[in-house]
Amino acid sequence: MLFENQQIATAALPSVETVQFQTLPPQALKLRTIGWCITQGFIFLVLIGVMLFGEVFKQKWxxxxVFGIWGLQAIYFFWMARRRFYREGYAVREKDIIHTKGYWLRTQLTVPYNRVQHVEIEQGPLARAFGLGGISVYTAGDSGGDLSISGIEYAEAERIKQFIAQKVGNDE
Known part of the structure; x- marks a missing residue:
């Protein structure tokens, strides 16, 4: 038997840019904003605690x-969270699932169904209040190929999980 390994012209490969990504629902931005506000509130309380008991904070400057830096980082992260949200999307295709995210550092992860070990749906108390959830697709090995999408409608996450489970079951 003769082994062949033909070279393929990269121009002939299918383009990923032609994929129509599904965007996250608007409730996901509200959920992320609430989570962000809770985190910033916690940081604010820790800063107040440190400053009330710190000797250096007897002066005004x-x-x-400290609160100037905290305010600037809060504004920046709020602005960035919105930018990242509008750049996030996913696509469920016949043979794989793709998730794209990020503003400065764009990440696009594609997981073929024949690499899937199992799929989980997550839903915390805040997400439940908004009817949202998340889906995690775990792959074989430890190569960082696990895919996680948070902030999708819970019913949609269930449909995706069923679809992937059906595809994984058919491939065996």
Whole structure:
């Protein structure tokens, strides 16, 4: 038997840009904003605690510096969270699932169904209030190929899980 390994012209490969990505529902942005506000509130309370018991904070200028930096990072992360949200999407295709995210650092992860070990749906209390959930697709090995999409409608996550389970079951 003769082994062949023909070279393929990269121009002939299918383009990923032609994929129509499904965007996340608007409730997901609200959920992420609430989570972000809870995190920022916790950071704010920790800063207040440190400053009330810290000797250096008996003067006025350290308060201004610390809360100025906190305010700037809060505004920046709020702005970035919105930008990242509008750049996030996913596509369920016949043989794989694709998730794209990120603003400065764009990440696109494709998981073929023949590599899937199992699929899980997550839903915390806040997500439940918005009717949202997340889906995690776990692959074989430890190569960082696991895919996780949070903020999709819970019913949609269930449909995707059933579809992937059917595809994985048919491939065996």
């Amino acid at each position: 350290p308060w201004i510096i």
